[in-house]
Amino acid sequence: MNGTVKEFRLVAEPVRREFAPGMVVNAWGYNGQTPGPTIEAVEGDRVRIFVKNALPEWTTVHWHGMRLPNGMDGVGGLTQPHIPVGKTGVYEFTFEESGTYMYHPHADEMVQMAMGLMGFVIVHPKDPNQYRADRDFAIMLHSWDIKPGTGTPNPATMLDFNMWTFNSRVFPGIDPMPVRLGDRVRMRFGNLSMTSHPIHLHGHHMVQTATDGGWITESAQTPMNTVNVPVGSTVTVEWVADRPGDWALHCHKAHHAMNAMAHDAPNMIGVAQGGDLQKRIANLLPEYMAMGAGGMAEMAEMQMPLPPNTLPMMTGNGPFGPIEMGGMFTVVKVRDGLAIGDYRDPGWYKHPAGTVMRLIDG
Amino acid sequence: MIAARFGVILVVTLALGGCAAPDPSGPFTDIANTASERLGGSEVRWARNGKDETAAQEAIARLLEAPLSEASAVRIALLNNQRLQAEYEEIGIAHADLVQAGLLENPSVSVDILAGNGAVSPAFSIVENVFGLLTMPARRTMASSTLDRTKYAVGAKILNTAAEVRSAYYKLVGDQQAADLFHQVVSATEAAADLAGRQVTAGNLNRRDQALQQAQYAESLVELARIEAQLAVDREGLNRLLGLYGEQIAWNLPDRLPDVAGAKPELEGLETLAIEHRLDLAGARADVQTATYALELGQQLRWLTALGLGVTIERDPGGSGAWLKGPKVEFSLPIFDLGTARITSLEAQQRKTGKLFVGLAVDVRSEVREAYLRLAAAQDAATFYRTKVLPLKQQIVAENQRLYNGMLVGVYDLLRSRQDQINSARDYIGTLKDYWIARSQMERALAGPLPIASADPPPKSP
Numbered sequence: 166m167n168g169t170v171k172e173f174r175l176v177a178e179p180v181r182r183e184f185a186p187g188m189v190v191n192a193w194g195y196n197g198q199t200p201g202p203t204i205e206a207v208e209g210d211r212v213r214i215f216v217k218n219a220l221p222e223w224t225t226v227h228w229h230g231m232r233l234p235n236g237m238d239g240v241g242g243l244t245q246p247h248i249p250v251g252k253t254g255v256y257e258f259t260f261e262e263s264g265t266y267m268y269h270p271h272a273d274e275m276v277q278m279a280m281g282l283m284g285f286v287i288v289h290p291k292d293p294n295q296y297r298a299d300r301d302f303a304i305m306l307h308s309w310d311i312k313p314g315t316g317t318p319n320p321a322t323m324l325d326f327n328m329w330t331f332n333s334r335v336f337p338g339i340d341p342m343p344v345r346l347g348d349r350v351r352m353r354f355g356n357l358s359m360t361s362h363p364i365h366l367h368g369h370h371m372v373q374t375a376t377d378g379g380w381i382t383e384s385a386q387t388p389m390n391t392v393n394v395p396v397g398s399t400v401t402v403e404w405v406a407d408r409p410g411d412w413a414l415h416c417h418k419a420h421h422a423m424n425a426m427a428h429d430a431p432n433m434i435g436v437a438q439g440g441d442l443q444k445r446i447a448n449l450l451p452e453y454m455a456m457g458a459g460g461m462a463e464m465a466e467m468q469m470p471l472p473p474n475t476l477p478m479m480t481g482n483g484p485f486g487p488i489e490m491g492g493m494f495t496v497v498k499v500r501d502g503l504a505i506g507d508y509r510d511p512g513w514y515k516h517p518a519g520t521v522m523r524l525i526d527g
Numbered sequence: 528m529i530a531a532r533f534g535v536i537l538v539v540t541l542a543l544g545g546c547a548a549p550d551p552s553g554p555f556t557d558i559a560n561t562a563s564e565r566l567g568g569s570e571v572r573w574a575r576n577g578k579d580e581t582a583a584q585e586a587i588a589r590l591l592e593a594p595l596s597e598a599s600a601v602r603i604a605l606l607n608n609q610r611l612q613a614e615y616e617e618i619g620i621a622h623a624d625l626v627q628a629g630l631l632e633n634p635s636v637s638v639d640i641l642a643g644n645g646a647v648s649p650a651f652s653i654v655e656n657v658f659g660l661l662t663m664p665a666r667r668t669m670a671s672s673t674l675d676r677t678k679y680a681v682g683a684k685i686l687n688t689a690a691e692v693r694s695a696y697y698k699l700v701g702d703q704q705a706a707d708l709f710h711q712v713v714s715a716t717e718a719a720a721d722l723a724g725r726q727v728t729a730g731n732l733n734r735r736d737q738a739l740q741q742a743q744y745a746e747s748l749v750e751l752a753r754i755e756a757q758l759a760v761d762r763e764g765l766n767r768l769l770g771l772y773g774e775q776i777a778w779n780l781p782d783r784l785p786d787v788a789g790a791k792p793e794l795e796g797l798e799t800l801a802i803e804h805r806l807d808l809a810g811a812r813a814d815v816q817t818a819t820y821a822l823e824l825g826q827q828l829r830w831l832t833a834l835g836l837g838v839t840i841e842r843d844p845g846g847s848g849a850w851l852k853g854p855k856v857e858f859s860l861p862i863f864d865l866g867t868a869r870i871t872s873l874e875a876q877q878r879k880t881g882k883l884f885v886g887l888a889v890d891v892r893s894e895v896r897e898a899y900l901r902l903a904a905a906q907d908a909a910t911f912y913r914t915k916v917l918p919l920k921q922q923i924v925a926e927n928q929r930l931y932n933g934m935l936v937g938v939y940d941l942l943r944s945r946q947d948q949i950n951s952a953r954d955y956i957g958t959l960k961d962y963w964i965a966r967s968q969m970e971r972a973l974a975g976p977l978p979i980a981s982a983d984p985p986p987k988s989p
Contacts, residue, residue, distance in 0.1 A: 313935045314926070427930075430937035431722075435729040438722065438938075446718045446938070449711060449945050452928050453938075461934065469932035478934055 170211045170257070173204050175226070177270070177282060178219035184328065185338025188476045190309070191317040192281035192333070193220060199333045200305045201284030204268070206260050208291045213257040216248060220277075223247035226256065227271035228286060230377030230399065233258040241272035248272075263290040265303070265353040265399040266377055279320035281333060283307065283357045285399075296380065298351035298403060299505075300344055304331045306394060306416070306493065308358035313425050314472035323359065327425040329416065329492035335424060336494040337481035341510050342414065344406040345503040353401045356394045362421060362493065365391040367412040371404035391417055406499045411483075411514040416493035424491030426478040433457030462489060484513040551622035555615060558678040562685040565804070565975040569601050571685060573615040583607065587775070594779040597696055600769060604692045605685065607770035614684045621670075621677035628670035629663065632656045634837070652855050654837030661834070665824040672817040679810035683974070686806065688768070690971030694964045695765045697784065701960025702761060704783050705953040706754045713747045715946045719939055720744035740939070784959045787909050792969075792977055794899045798892045804974040805891050811884040818877040825873045829866040833859040891972070898969040902977075905962035912955040920948040 166172070180194035195201025206212055218224050225247055227239035237258045241247045248254035266286040270277035285303045290296055307330045310322035331339050344350050351374070356362055372386040377399040394400045415422045438455035446453050456463060464479050466487055471477060481488040488494075500511045552573075559571035574580045583606040590599040605611065632655070639650040723740035726732035766776050802808065835857035843849045927944040930936040969977050 313930060313933060425933075425935065427935045427937065430934060431726065431939055432731040433726070433938070434731065436722070436725050436731055437729075438725065442718060442721050442725075445714060445721075446942070449715055449718070450924070450928065450941060453931075453941070455938075456931075456934065464934055467932075470929050471933040472926060472929045472935070475929075475933060475935075 167213065170213045171206055173212060173214045174217070175201060175214060175284075176217045176219050177224050177226075179221075180281070182281065182333050183338065184330065184333065184335045185476055188335075188474050189316055190281075190311060190333075193277060194281050194333075195284055199281035199283065200307075201268070201282070203285040203287055203303055205287045205289065207289050208260060208263040210260045210288075211257070212260060213255060215253050215255055217253040218248045218250055220250065223249050223272055224270045224277060224282070225254065225272040226268050228256070228258075229267040229269060229397070230264070231258075231266050231286065232261050239271050260286075260288045262379065263288045263296070264375060264377065264379055265355070265401050267305075267355045267357065267399060269357055276320040278357055279309070279318055279322070281307070281309075281318070283355075285353070285355055287353070296374070297349075299348035300342075301351045301353070302342060303353045303355070305333070306331065306354055306356045306358055306362045306364075307333060308360065308421075311425070313475040316474050325428070326358070326360075329358075329362075329421040329423075331493055331495060335476065335492050336422070336490050337488070339495040340508075341411075341496045341498050343498045343500065343503055343508050343511055345505070346406055346409050346499055346501040348406045349403060350406055350497075351401060351403050353399060354392070354394045355399045356396055359396060360418075361396055362394045363391045363417040364394055364414065364493075365417040366402075366404065366414050366497065368408045368410060368499075369404045369406065369412065371402040373400060374403045375399075375401035406497075409499045409501055409514065410516075412497045412499060414495050414497050415490070420492075422490050422492050422494040424476040424478050424480070434460060462487075464489075549623050549626040551619045554622050554674055554678055555618050555681075558618070558682040558685075561806070562682045565686060566601060566605075566689050567598070567976060569598065569605060569689070571605050574606070574612060587771075591771075591775060591778050594781045595696070596781070597693055600692050600696045600765070601689045603769045603771070604688055608688055608768060609770055611684060611688050614681050617677050618674070618681055621674040625667065625670040625674050628666040631663070632659045635835075639841075648842050650839060650841035652837055652839035654835040654855055654857060656833070657836045658828075658831065658834040662824060662828060665820060665827075669817055669820045669824070672813050672820060676810045676813035676817065679806045679813060683806040683810065686974050687971060690967045692765070692768050693967035693970070695761070695768055697960055697963035697967065699758070699761050699765055700780050701784050701956050701963070702754075702758055703780055705956045705960075706751075706758055707782070708949050708953050708956070709747075709751055709754055711949045712946050713744075713751050715942045715949070716740075716744040716747040719942050722938060784956065784963060786913075787906055787959065787962055791903060791906055792899065794896065796978075797899060797973065798895050800975070800978070801891050801895045801973050802888060806974055808884070808887055808891055811880070811887050814880040815877070815884050818873070818880040822870075822873040822877045825866070825870055829870060830861045831858065832861075832864070832866070833857065894972040895969075898965065898972040902962070902965040902969050905958060905965045908958040909955065909962045912951075912958050916951055917955055920951045924948050 175195045176197075177193065177195055178197070180192050180197050180199055182190045182192045182194065182199050184190055192199045204212075204214070214226070216224070216226050223241070225239045225241040225245060228237065235244055237256050238244045239256070245254070264287075266288070267283060268286055269283045283305055285305060287303060308326035309328040309330065310319040310326045311317065311328050312319065313327075328335060352364075352371075353375075354362070354364055355377075367390075370388050370390060371392065372388055373392055374381055374386060389402075392400055392402050420426070433455075434457060436458050438458055443453075443455050446455075452469075454467075454469075461479065464477065476491060479487075479489040479491055481490055481494075498511055498514065500514075503511065555573055559573070563569055563571045572579065572583060574583050587603050587607055590603055593599070634653050634655040637652045637654070639652075641648040641650065720737075720740045720743070723732055723737040727734070727737045762776075766772070771778070835855075837855040837857075838852060839855045840850055840852045843851050924941075924944050927936055927941050931938065931941045966977065
């Protein structure tokens, strides 16, 4: 606080971000991280935000979805001069409405967002009991094009992204989301990628309670298992955790729940490649193994050497075997008896006897 | 005085008259030893009879049992190249000329029967061409110089043949090694075509994409056939140099070229070495000598082109029946031919040999520099390929294998990168072949082995 003004300091700068163990990305972010720190304040707060530019080019910050004076909107050239390299821009305005917003550059926007400059602004209602939830998660969705074996996103890519992140992390590098049985859970999603993400929660029904345009009246809330998060918007959903277990939460575009893969590799499904042919190719390439004939599941099982700084396309292990996922995938762990504020991983769910699929012969 | 001289002539005549056929093995051994030493000890033999020929064929048969080495190829050529053996006969010819130059002309005998007035008066005379005797030392010197010249020419031919054999040998070993590698390229295109067929069977590939793979395979087969045909042709070139035919031509080669040997040579001193060692240059020097002797002789005997001394015996034409005897002299009178044209010609010939000698020396120096440039460039290229290009190509395949492991590239890309690696290995073998051929040319230019500054052990090739 500075008098009656809440002050925040952002430093826009190059950062190194681990997507998951085994892959570190040369990104841009705020205060050493991507997404940048979540700016949280209360409805009606006067805020002053110092944005220091430690990037190699000018920048601005646009307060996405917020209602504010035009000169604070952050569009370089249109509503303000750019913040040059080494200078600090000061934004000052009042957070008028509670809700979930985003911040991101509006200067060389495509490059600066592709490199990871983004963050949440969360404005809480003045009345803490209004829209109250027990657990509140904010997940920024993003896409990147990082060629296997490299570590720097290609900012010129328009469509062919290969890494899909929750808060700039990929499975299995994304923490599980522990939830106490009976909690009302709020999940806020922001999407600064170039495609929409249908986020699917297993085992529960949820309702959408807000967009970045404000809260949705209860009568207009639709029950759903999958919420589509459109490009350039935030979506808030709420649900009651009434089923204990390890519940998957993921984008339902299947390739968004995977890591980098080749889209133009030859299609080998159902192609017999073994026997003499395998041997002949192995004579030329001793490490060669025929792949893809039965599908790609073997990819998750085999631990073959990959290019440096590259994650397997499908990976991660659960209590029953390979999870074969990547990208926008994590696990919501609903448990009885968690303490309030305890977000430690409770381990794998212990299923009551007779409640797990069983195998029979044939 | 004249009678005494005549006596000497008779003695010499008798002494030389009965001598055996000239034996040229001495002069041959001289040059054979020189050539052998320059070739690092390779034996130089002249098969002059059936026994020599049999021994040579036995030696060749033994040499052909093992895969042909550079040394054994050179040895076989020296024993068996008939053009080279034919060249050795030039020494026999030049040597016989030398012996001939040491012989007096046979004396001429004349018989006159004069008859008249009822009397018959016979006259006999025997005349030896003393001119030949007077010029004999000079002619022997010239013939000896000509023999030297022939020896050098033969020696140069031996060294050039060895260099030709070495070049052909390395070309063949290199091309054979590259051809062996090309079989792997064919395996790669064949595997790709095979995979494409299986993809078609599974319904995963269209006919166009299959045809692309099949076409690459077919083209690689055509290329393989072309390479193998060229190899067979090159093999015939070496067969000719080695003089081989019939069952002898089933020889084998080693699988691979040796690596680059030793440190890079220094140009300094090589030109001087070549000027000292080149046998063709020594031959040109001998030509100058010969022409100089010829000119000197011509100048000394400018006025005299014939001189005969002899004895005449004649029955006294007076009828006394007594035999009269007396000396006889014959000589030419320098009235019409003053020898000027001959001297002018000899002078011109002497100048010509001098200019040819200098011209050849200039060429030799240039040949040494050219051979050096080729050798140094080939050595740099081969070393660069081995230490830089090949490791990079290997790395590309290894990285592609990792990408393939992650399903980040397909099997066709993987096979293609392996193909590319093999083709680079073939290019490397090409540079190594250039290196060894350049080395042979360098040795030809130097008429002997290349002095190598450092005796670093050659690195193992990948």
